[in-house]
Amino acid sequence: MDNAPKKVFVKTYGCQMNVYDSERMRDVLAPLGYAETVTPEEADLIILNTCHIREKAAEKVYSELGKIRRMKRVRAEQGAEMLIAVAGCVAQAEGEEIVRRAPAVDLVFGPQTYHRLPQLLARRRAAGRAVVETEFPAEDKFEGLDAKALPRKGVAAFLTVQEGCDKFCSFCVVPYTRGSEFSRPIEQVLTEARRMAAQGVKEVTLLGQNVNAYHGLDARGLSIGLAGLVGELSRIEGIERLRYTTSHPRDMTEDLIAAHAENPRLMPYLHLPVQSGSDSILKAMNRGHTADSYLRVIERVRSAKPDMAISGDFIVGFPGETDRDFESTLSLVRDVGYASAFSFKYSPRPGTPAAESDRQVPDGEMSARLHELQTLIHAQQTAFNAAMVGRTVPVLLEKPGRDPGQLVGRSPYLQSVHVQADPTLIGTIVDTHITGVGTNSLSGHYARAV
Ligand code: 5AD
Numbered sequence: 001m002d003n004a005p006k007k008v009f010v011k012t013y014g015c016q017m018n019v020y021d022s023e024r025m026r027d028v029l030a031p032l033g034y035a036e037t038v039t040p041e042e043a044d045l046i047i048l049n050t051c052h053i054r055e056k057a058a059e060k061v062y063s064e065l066g067k068i069r070r071m072k073r074v075r076a077e078q079g080a081e082m083l084i085a086v087a088g089c090v091a092q093a094e095g096e097e098i099v100r101r102a103p104a105v106d107l108v109f110g111p112q113t114y115h116r117l118p119q120l121l122a123r124r125r126a127a128g129r130a131v132v133e134t135e136f137p138a139e140d141k142f143e144g145l146d147a148k149a150l151p152r153k154g155v156a157a158f159l160t161v162q163e164g165c166d167k168f169c170s171f172c173v174v175p176y177t178r179g180s181e182f183s184r185p186i187e188q189v190l191t192e193a194r195r196m197a198a199q200g201v202k203e204v205t206l207l208g209q210n211v212n213a214y215h216g217l218d219a220r221g222l223s224i225g226l227a228g229l230v231g232e233l234s235r236i237e238g239i240e241r242l243r244y245t246t247s248h249p250r251d252m253t254e255d256l257i258a259a260h261a262e263n264p265r266l267m268p269y270l271h272l273p274v275q276s277g278s279d280s281i282l283k284a285m286n287r288g289h290t291a292d293s294y295l296r297v298i299e300r301v302r303s304a305k306p307d308m309a310i311s312g313d314f315i316v317g318f319p320g321e322t323d324r325d326f327e328s329t330l331s332l333v334r335d336v337g338y339a340s341a342f343s344f345k346y347s348p349r350p351g352t353p354a355a356e357s358d359r360q361v362p363d364g365e366m367s368a369r370l371h372e373l374q375t376l377i378h379a380q381q382t383a384f385n386a387a388m389v390g391r392t393v394p395v396l397l398e399k400p401g402r403d404p405g406q407l408v409g410r411s412p413y414l415q416s417v418h419v420q421a422d423p424t425l426i427g428t429i430v431d432t433h434i435t436g437v438g439t440n441s442l443s444g445h446y447a448r449a450v
């Protein structure tokens with residue numbers, strides 16, 4: 001294999017798991033001589049790590065590929081080669097179609113095959129034409145990656161512990177692009193977390209499409225849930241804070257809820273998508289829960305941990321959604337009182353059952369509902385942030401801010417906090433007196449180290 005110094009440019013779309021995957025792609029490429037560049041024009045390899053969850057994601061990728069093809073041509077005129085790779089969920093969903101529509105593409109591979117990047121590059125070289133790999137290999141992707149892990153930069157890091165989904169919500173493409181549900185063995189997760197801690201990581205966010213369905217095997221072959229994993233991780237010296245995302249209401253177990261009450265390292269923030277507040281829509285979505293059962297979960301969580309910040313995801317305009325259904329969603333939002341929430345217009349995903357429905361909601365209707373929902377959520381978010389003013393909260397300082405002498409960190413509730421403090425404090429948790437609130441962040445004065 002050719003190990004001469006080369007440059008790779010990675011563009012990441014979509015969720016936090018893609019951010020994690022992109023890091024791991026850099027890990028496997030480093031031994032081949034690839035260093036990262038932020039300038040695509042000078043790259044020997046460009047990777048688009050794509051997302052397929054909503055909107056015209058595939059179209060965006062094709063238009064980006066048009067631009068990159070021109071860069072590739074310029075490089076060729078200079079006598080240099082530029083390889084183009086399409087990775088991630090669009091690659092998984094589109095496969096060969098990508099090479100047909102964008103012949104300049106050299107490699108297409110899905111979320112479960114990127115650990116094979118060195119072999120894929122070698123195959124591309126040997127074949128002299130595009131290589132497409134979109135199967136779900138049986139071997140453990142993570143086993144192959146761990147040996148090559150590069151140091152993690154920064155104070156906060158993502159760590160994938162669970163991947164894929166077997167729930168098949170009728171709107172969602174994830175079970176098709178990421179494959180069936182899989183949990184990493186507990187020891188593998190602990191090893192990765194220990195390595196992160198040794199590199200100065202203080203906060204780990206555990207990732208999974210259904211992270212609270214985590215059921216990894218321990219050394220004795222026993223299955224451990226997310227609460228057990230969190231318990232183990234919080235014993236690692238240096239890891240001060242733990243978070244996890246994304247959870248499903250059906251998998252919010254008693255022991256996980258109890259962990260929030262008992263474990264001070266587990267942060268009081270829960271992202272728990274509900275999608276809709278209407279039972280008939282929830283049924284058509286195949287969510288497996290009702291509005292009421294969701295509200296009961298929130299109640300249990302709050303009685304264990306009264307200051308828990310709740311976040312969620314919503315879809316407006318799911319096929320068949322009436323004004324009354326939408327009213328139920330607004331009513332649920334009022335009942336919960338969100339610290340933050342994400343809302344989207346329904347977007348038909350090819351191959352999913354809901355996309356086939358003949359009861360699609362007109363776009364104008366969806367836009368009006370989205371606007372109304374977002375106004376309500378925004379008001380709740382603003383109220384949640386404003387309530388912090390005058391309080392003193394522990395902030396994990398992560399990096400320099402925009403203004404001189406300023407650092408940016410996070411509150412336990414995942415709010416960005418701007419603090420005037422010395423850069424040597426990066427990586428520490430300081431009690432911060434909150435004095436101001438902006439649209440998406442707080443500001444405060446450093447009170448003392450925790
Ligand atoms: N259309 C709109 N939003 C979607 N999501 C998932 N699939 C779709 C779709 N087809 C949203 C859900 C999910 C979040 C990650 O993206 O709200 O929780």
Ligand code: SF4
Pocket residue numbers: 165166167168169172173174175209210248
């Ligand atoms: Fe998609 Fe539903 Fe699985 Fe979430 S739980 S990844 S929305 S199918």
